[in-house]
Amino acid sequence: MLELGQIQSTILREYYRKDSPSFECYLFLHFTEAEDARALIKRLLPMVTSCADVDRGVAHVLNIGLTYPAVDMFGFGGAAHALNQTDHEATGAIAAFKCGMKARAVSILGDVDESDPDNWEPVYRNGRIHAVVWVTAKQEEALRQGVGKAREAIDAAPTVELLHVQEARGFSGEYAGTEHFGYADGIAQPSVLGSGIPDHPGDGTPRKRRGWDRLQPGEFVLGQIDESGQNQFRSPFFVNGSFLVVRKLQQHVVRFREYVAEVAQRNGTTPELVASKMVGRWPSGAPLVLSPDRDDPALGADDRRNNDFRYDGDPDGLRCPLGSHIRRNNPREDPSGPGAVQTRLHRIIRRSTPYGPRLPDGAPDDGKERGVMFAVINADIARQFEFLQLNWINSVLSSTVLTLPADRDPLVGQQLRGRSAGKFLIPSSHRKKAPTIAWGLPTFVTTRGGAYFLLPSLDALWDIAHGKTYEDPNGCEQDEPQRPPDPLPEPRQPSPCDKLPRGEPEPAPSEPAVEAPAANADPPANADPPAEVTAPADANPPATPPSGARSKEGG
Amino acid sequence: MPSFHDFDAESEPHGDEADEACERPEASPFARSAGMSRRALARGMVGAVVTSGLFAGCRPCFSPFSPKHETKLNRGPRTFTLRIEIQPGRYRRLEAMLDDPSFNPFETPSSGIHFARLFTAEHRYLYFMVIYDDYEDAITFLNVNAKGVDPVFENCTDYPGASNPELLDEYVRSKFLCVELFYRAYDESQREIRDALALRDAFLVFVRSIEGVSDKELRTRYAEFLVNPNMLNHDRIRDNDVDWADTEAGRPLRLRPLAMPDPEQAISAPDRVSPFTLMARVHPSKLPKLVRTLRLGTFANIELAARPLRNLPTLHFARVSVVDGNQMLFASVYDGDFIQYVEDFSTRISKEIDTVFGASVGYPIAGSADIFAFKDFLRANQIVTRDFAGSYLDRSLLQIQSSVKLTKALARFSKRVGPDHRNLHTRMQCFLHDHQHLLT
Ligand code: HEM
Numbered sequence: 004m005l006e007l008g009q010i011q012s013t014i015l016r017e018y019y020r021k022d023s024p025s026f027e028c029y030l031f032l033h034f035t036e037a038e039d040a041r042a043l044i045k046r047l048l049p050m051v052t053s054c055a056d057v058d059r060g061v062a063h064v065l066n067i068g069l070t071y072p073a074v075d076m077f078g079f080g081g082a083a084h085a086l087n088q089t090d091h092e093a094t095g096a097i098a099a100f101k102c103g104m105k106a107r108a109v110s111i112l113g114d115v116d117e118s119d120p121d122n123w124e125p126v127y128r129n130g131r132i133h134a135v136v137w138v139t140a141k142q143e144e145a146l147r148q149g150v151g152k153a154r155e156a157i158d159a160a161p162t163v164e165l166l167h168v169q170e171a172r173g174f175s176g177e178y179a180g181t182e183h184f185g186y187a188d189g190i191a192q193p194s195v196l197g198s199g200i201p202d203h204p205g206d207g208t209p210r211k212r213r214g215w216d217r218l219q220p221g222e223f224v225l226g227q228i229d230e231s232g233q234n235q236f237r238s239p240f241f242v243n244g245s246f247l248v249v250r251k252l253q254q255h256v257v258r259f260r261e262y263v264a265e266v267a268q269r270n271g272t273t274p275e276l277v278a279s280k281m282v283g284r285w286p287s288g289a290p291l292v293l294s295p296d297r298d299d300p301a302l303g304a305d306d307r308r309n310n311d312f313r314y315d316g317d318p319d320g321l322r323c324p325l326g327s328h329i330r331r332n333n334p335r336e337d338p339s340g341p342g343a344v345q346t347r348l349h350r351i352i353r354r355s356t357p358y359g360p361r362l363p364d365g366a367p368d369d370g371k372e373r374g375v376m377f378a379v380i381n382a383d384i385a386r387q388f389e390f391l392q393l394n395w396i397n398s399v400l401s402s403t404v405l406t407l408p409a410d411r412d413p414l415v416g417q418q419l420r421g422r423s424a425g426k427f428l429i430p431s432s433h434r435k436k437a438p439t440i441a442w443g444l445p446t447f448v449t450t451r452g453g454a455y456f457l458l459p460s461l462d463a464l465w466d467i468a469h470g471k472t473y474e475d476p477n478g479c480e481q482d483e484p485q486r487p488p489d490p491l492p493e494p495r496q497p498s499p500c501d502k503l504p505r506g507e508p509e510p511a512p513s514e515p516a517v518e519a520p521a522a523n524a525d526p527p528a529n530a531d532p533p534a535e536v537t538a539p540a541d542a543n544p545p546a547t548p549p550s551g552a553r554s555k556e557g558g
Numbered sequence: 559m560p561s562f563h564d565f566d567a568e569s570e571p572h573g574d575e576a577d578e579a580c581e582r583p584e585a586s587p588f589a590r591s592a593g594m595s596r597r598a599l600a601r602g603m604v605g606a607v608v609t610s611g612l613f614a615g616c617r618p619c620f621s622p623f624s625p626k627h628e629t630k631l632n633r634g635p636r637t638f639t640l641r642i643e644i645q646p647g648r649y650r651r652l653e654a655m656l657d658d659p660s661f662n663p664f665e666t667p668s669s670g671i672h673f674a675r676l677f678t679a680e681h682r683y684l685y686f687m688v689i690y691d692d693y694e695d696a697i698t699f700l701n702v703n704a705k706g707v708d709p710v711f712e713n714c715t716d717y718p719g720a721s722n723p724e725l726l727d728e729y730v731r732s733k734f735l736c737v738e739l740f741y742r743a744y745d746e747s748q749r750e751i752r753d754a755l756a757l758r759d760a761f762l763v764f765v766r767s768i769e770g771v772s773d774k775e776l777r778t779r780y781a782e783f784l785v786n787p788n789m790l791n792h793d794r795i796r797d798n799d800v801d802w803a804d805t806e807a808g809r810p811l812r813l814r815p816l817a818m819p820d821p822e823q824a825i826s827a828p829d830r831v832s833p834f835t836l837m838a839r840v841h842p843s844k845l846p847k848l849v850r851t852l853r854l855g856t857f858a859n860i861e862l863a864a865r866p867l868r869n870l871p872t873l874h875f876a877r878v879s880v881v882d883g884n885q886m887l888f889a890s891v892y893d894g895d896f897i898q899y900v901e902d903f904s905t906r907i908s909k910e911i912d913t914v915f916g917a918s919v920g921y922p923i924a925g926s927a928d929i930f931a932f933k934d935f936l937r938a939n940q941i942v943t944r945d946f947a948g949s950y951l952d953r954s955l956l957q958i959q960s961s962v963k964l965t966k967a968l969a970r971f972s973k974r975v976g977p978d979h980r981n982l983h984t985r986m987q988c989f990l991h992d993h994q995h996l997l998t
Contacts, residue, residue, distance in 0.1 A: 398895070
């Protein structure tokens with residue numbers, strides 16, 4: 004069993020389930036002085052929930068993530084430095100974390116065109132984020148309370164700047180548990196050895212014949228044995244922590260609906276079928292492999308059955324196309340794709356919640372922004388999240404048969420334009436019928452920003468709060484907070500950050516402090532309240548910020 | 559209906575020359591055993607290898623055998639590696655020159671070249687590797703790029719300049735490094751691949767254009783498509799073999815340096831092709847056995863067209879040489895992301911990989927199945943490929959293979975089903991169904 008009292012709760016606990024909407028709030032912070040930031044963490048520490056807390060029952064969940072500049076500021080950059088020096092697998096994870104998402108966006112994550120970091124929301128683009136305080140609750144009231152307490156603590160730290168507040172909220176009623184394209188989300192999650200929660204068939208790694216193995220905890224919790232049988236992160240600073248990827252992904256719902264309708268019309272089929280082939284599941288969540296011809300809501304709702312499938316009976320993708328979103332992102336033991344041995348190294352835990360109002364079915368474009376706050380938990384950002392994004396979403400899927408040489412993930416891939424424009428092929432099982440090809444695939448999901456965080460263990464947060472550092476992997480603590488060692492030597496291999504086409508080293512200091520997205524008016528036709536709100540007007544105004552920090556309400 | 563083989567024979571665009579490269583430097587005594595069966599050949603080969611062992615002054619051909627001329631077993635890409643001593647005191651200057659991103663030694667496109675790379679190692683040597691269809695192609699390639707390669711090679715001893723093909727040829731031969739293992743994932747020449755890729759693109763455009771059209775329209779479009787110059791239409795090829803392939807302007811595939819991204823592939827282009835080069839120390843005692851195995855592998859792959867690495871969908875080419883009797887030089891051309899490539903190694907062909915790398919110092923005890931240790935080993939021994947150029951840097955191996963397959967299938971189909979075939983619509987649907995995986 005893992006040390007659940009040490010592990011921040013989002014890592015292993017899904018706080019909401021399909022039947023209950025979740026209310027979420029991300030508070031992005033900028034630190035100016037380490038001491039002040041430490042004091043803030045000290046104040047927040049009692050509120051931080053661990054997995055054990057969630058098991059005991061809490062009204063809301065609060066987690067803290069730190070970006071590399073913050074880790075460095077607290078004097079723990081050296082721990083990462085030491086890992087870097089071992090020249091081991093962990094270096095990939097550390098390099099990604101150090102570079103940050105923006106530096107890897109173009110070269111690795113495929114954020115170009117609309118998704119280009121230059122078009123990101125300022126808070127993500129400026130690279131000033133030091134920390135995120137992430138509050139989740141099942142009731143709106145509980146969320147308000149949690150956020151209120153967090154903001155009190157933040158306001159009491161004069162040099163800490165609240166950069167941005169991002170809210171997200173799951174849909175309610177008949178749309179509970181779905182995302183904006185209309186599909187049940189959050190069904191498949193890796194099951195983790197020692198996580199202390201029951202798993203569902205299909206969540207783990209497929210065994211040779213039948214049955215599933217749980218994944219080693221080190222894939223998601225640092226300082227534990229991972230799928231390679233090793234423990235990559237021994238420094239006590241990392242143990243029981245994890246890495247968090249936050250990405251704000253905008254969904255172009257009208258574009259998506261119109262496109263699938265058009266493809267369906269040209270090929271004499273239904274839009275639902277085309278879209279479901281792209282996803283790999285029906286809107287209810289029923290997998291195409293188990294129910295190839297029609298949606299089966301009973302199957303979709305049954306947690307014991309809705310993920311219990313393999314691709315070995317469908318090597319040609321006649322049921323679930325080889326290029327569909329779920330088959331690409333978790334090929335399981337796919338006989339025509341990467342096998343189970345490879346797949347188990349690239350699993351991620353997803354925690355995503357929609358933001359923005361749901362567009363009613365058939366409604367015209369209302370011009371509002373909507374999408375998901377997409378959060379990923381993984382122990383090695385480069386090997387897990389980035390690998391998926393780079394290889395399985397935006398590139399060729401390594402596969403043994405002649406499949407998928409050029410096409411990308413139809414749902415979330417960054418499609419090319421022009422000669423090599425993306426397409427999506429739905430194989431035909433009828434001998435006298437050509438396959439359905441969706442030509443000229445547009446990009447349905449674009450990136451609005453994001454960042455990489457470390458979710459330290461509760462112990463590590465305590466150490467930060469009390470100004471401890473420990474350079475020695477054996478855990479000898481030093482009383483004096485230590486500055487990180489000199490700048491790192493040049494890595495032998497040019498790191499992806501280095502070859503960035505456009506690296507903006509430092510943000511312009513004159514950027515507006517708070518980004519104030521227009522508050523969404525609740526559309527009358529829509530049952531769901533708006534999910535994204537600016538820093539709520541009712542929240543306490545900040546204490547007068549000292550020079551250097553900026554006003555939180557400056558919009 | 560002709561079999562694949564008949565078909566290849568007819569369509570082979572440049573006949574027998576393909577074999578020339580390996581023979582040119584020195585004809586092997588076994589070369590012309592015309593009627594030898596494959597098995598006899600294999601037996602003889604093993605004997606020859608075993609007796610020859612690690613002979614010094616290895617012939618610049620990767621197999622102890624030169625291929626039989628009469629068969630087409632060994633058509634397709636070939637390779638050589640040059641190891642050239644750099645003049646004293648010039649090493650740093652040369653490295654700086656090669657590292658300069660604005661400097662591209664291979665600016666002029668040249669046909670018959672698949673990939674070429676330049677790198678430096680051991681603080682003393684410049685290496686040049688090229689994968690070509692004909693040995694002449696390689697010489698021509700250097701020759702037409704004299705402006706770019708001369709400044710590089712001039713830092714090396716005795717370099718005669720690339721503008722005189724004869725001297726260049728002699729120089730190149732004197733610098734050969736024996737290639738013990740050569741693996742290639744396809745047997746097609748650069749020209750065939752280039753045409754197949756273009757044909758597949760054109761076919762996709764055609765398929766899109768016939769979606770939901772009337773029968774009459776379908777016939778017109780099909781007839782239009784059939785005149786595509788890249789169709790494997792035998793008569794045409796015989797008529798003007800050289801001409802159409804070389805003069806057609808705007809063909810998509812020409813040599814392009816790695817540093818110049820195609821604007822349409824603006825994304826980090828993970829599906830683009832990359833070079834990987836590695837140099838590792840070898841336990842000398844394990845060397846003779848290693849070399850024997852490597853040569854057998856080459857023989858199987860090149861002469862018998864066996865694809866032991868068929869399972870590896872991201873590896874275009876691989877080569878291994880032994881340097882100074884104590885180091886192994888491994889160079890490959892692969893698709894996409896390094897991590898995925900390494901994992902393919904470890905998860906799909908770990909046995910073969912262990913055979914190749916097992917003799918190296920520092921190789922993980924558990925072999926390549928220990929992915930992380932294996933990755934560390936590769937990273938620790940990797941050397942920087944300073945310049946890399948290729949004919950299809952934006953096309954993955956899967957794309958190449960499916961294009962080639964589709965080209966052949968289309969040629970067969972078009973022979974049986976013409977634009978005025980009675981059941982054109984149905985036949986076309988069936989064809990598309992049968993080959994749907996080549997269309998993704
Ligand atoms: C707006 C963007 C996205 C939408 C709307 C979306 C939607 C979905 C849906 C509907 C499912 C099926 C339900 C389930 O199994 O939970 C799914 C599964 C999944 N998605 Fe996404 N997704 C998005 C982005 C991403 C991204 C960026 C990644 C990876 C980096 C990703 C990775 C996965 C994985 C790993 C699964 C589970 C597959 C399985 O285990 O079978 N998704 N997604």
